Amino acid sequence: MPVDPYQDCPCGSGKKLKWCCQKVVKYAEKAEQLLEKDQVAAAMQAIDEGLAVEPENLWLRTMKAQILLSAHDHDAAYPIVESILANNPGYRPVLQLRLQDELAHGAVEAAAATLQDVLDATPAGELEEPFAWMVFVGRALGELGYTFAALQHLRLAATHESLQAEVARDVAAIEGNPEAAPWLRDSYELRPTPTDGGAGQRWSNAIELAAIGRWRRAAAIFESIAAEQPDNAGARFNFALCQGWTAQNEAAAASLERFAQLESDAERALHALALAQCLDPRESAQSVDVVRIRYPIREASRLIQKLKDHPRLQAHVLDAQQGELEEGVKDEFYLLNKDFVKDADAATMENLPAIVGVVRTRGTSLELEFAEPAVDDPRPGVVLEAAGDTVDPNGERNVAGTIPLSTVRLRRMWGLPSNAPPQAVHRIRLMVHEQNYRAVWPETPLGWLGNKTPREAAQVSELKRILRAAVLLNEYATEAAQFDIDLSEMRQGLGLEPEPTLDGDSIEIDRLPLARLRQVRAESLSTPRLRTLFERALRFSLSLAIQRAAATLVARPADRDQFDAVPAFRSNIEFARMRADRAAAQDWIVKARRFDSDAGVTPERPTWDIVEWQLSFQFDRPEQWAPRLAELMQKFGQNKEASSEMMLTLVRLGLARLVPHPQDPNRMLLDARLLEQILARYASRQASPLDLSPVGGQSGKIWTPGSEAAAGGSPIVLPGQDPAAAPRSKLVIPGS
């Protein structure tokens, strides 16, 4: 591409090219041409020739850094990047290179900091580009669990008109993820400039900077105000928010802890402490050893068979996608402290085995790893007994590391039979959770409680509020996992009052902290406000508030034109299904149909047929649900909307797959081979094909890729089908 000498210089100096980098144009152009032809080494040579002429040239050095980074030669690239930035602070082309590289490597805290550098270096009128970067940084933060910072980045980017549509989905996905605690997903506003003067101008400046995403500069200002006015709770709070928004989670948590000591409003202090604990879940300082023993293997194949047959070992299939493959490791087993329970319905807390170690084959050794070794620990004996003469019993023992005591106690996993029915699995998980929160947690030392146990901390008045916030976190974790566990006794045991119920039409539903929505007494609200409660709870997937608001709404049939009953019923059916409570789900379906018929909805809504079938799919064998599915497909054949809803359900359940159209990238096709096989096998009647066009909105027939291939390779394991092939499942607690 010919270069116009009167264009702005590509080095970003702001001068015309003719008066700036003119001397190196030919080298840069040559390098670019070579890069287009993928001749990287030759391009680098052209740049080096240019740098021999002008060693400090920014344009060429930036190109060089870019080439080195794309070749993943970080050791060579970073000194150039840092030296350019040292001499030209805020040089945006290089900052963006660094940002790109940090994002590519998942270094999100560094990327968030670099984005702040970019924003500091960008004039107010040119924010569009850094805002586009803000979207990438926000997504990366979200993927790596920095929910609080991610949302702030994405919400701010969404205020930019050109990005709004694109980012709205990202925001909604994070807001609606129940796995992140509500304190992390809530929106927070900076405390406004105090009217009593003091730091007035600086405070307002900081708020303006924060409004365009310059949270690091704003944090520095609030920090200096907080240093001058150590009792100023608002400055401390704003400092904490700005730290959290730039992904400095631990620092933000410490600032929130300070804030809570200064704040006179007890509720605000409480929720700040809950947020702090979400941002930085401090483990206990107490730790235990992790021991590793390696036994030389004598006979590998017989060893594996013996381990597989042993009732105290549970095979664990390593998942490469979860990053579970370690070098040299081939087979892995969990070591149980009791024999395997064969009948899940008979599992009790007394006979359910805990996972107390990991056994794996690594190279030519059998490796046993376990935490908290005791004198005369029985675990090595169990493994040797299982392995028999296939290993050399003289293992090499060493301490592989340490692990916080709170992790060992609270993240214990349990062995569970693989073919357990869903009700039994739910009952066992509930049982384990109950024991964990009611019995184990109160006796476990925690970092946030100064390494005291909750039981001990309950005696220390300064720790009371932190303890109360910690209990709120546990209650939410229980809610999010759909466990109906009453923690009020545990609360009482710690000397904590129940959280107050919020009553009446004076509550500001829209501004209430998200974590408080579960405390609103739904019955006390007028129908429009009840609907607001339901909608806000639904947006943030807060299951208790959703269920209460939904149940109360549908109990007001006289107001039925003021709300949509379908999502209300659906929510309650869905949550009952998630709790494996089939009777409750069925009961809600009956109520939904009655509500519809009272309202004169004719003909009957297909939604209730579909959710009812879904219950059967979850709890029954294919002999039962497949014929019903064939019937429904027949029934919905001519109803486009119902077909579409049915199909989305089938896709969600893994019975059908969406695949890209081979010719048209904008269309999706349905791969229904598995479904067809199931229907052919279990449903006596051949189903007429659904009208499968709705996905892309275009009509068309079912297309199946390579239809000659068998569907046998499908990863879906149907309930009750060939359980021997499925890996035994495990239980992980809590919050997993």
Ligand SMILES: [Zn+2]
């Ligand atoms: Zn230049």
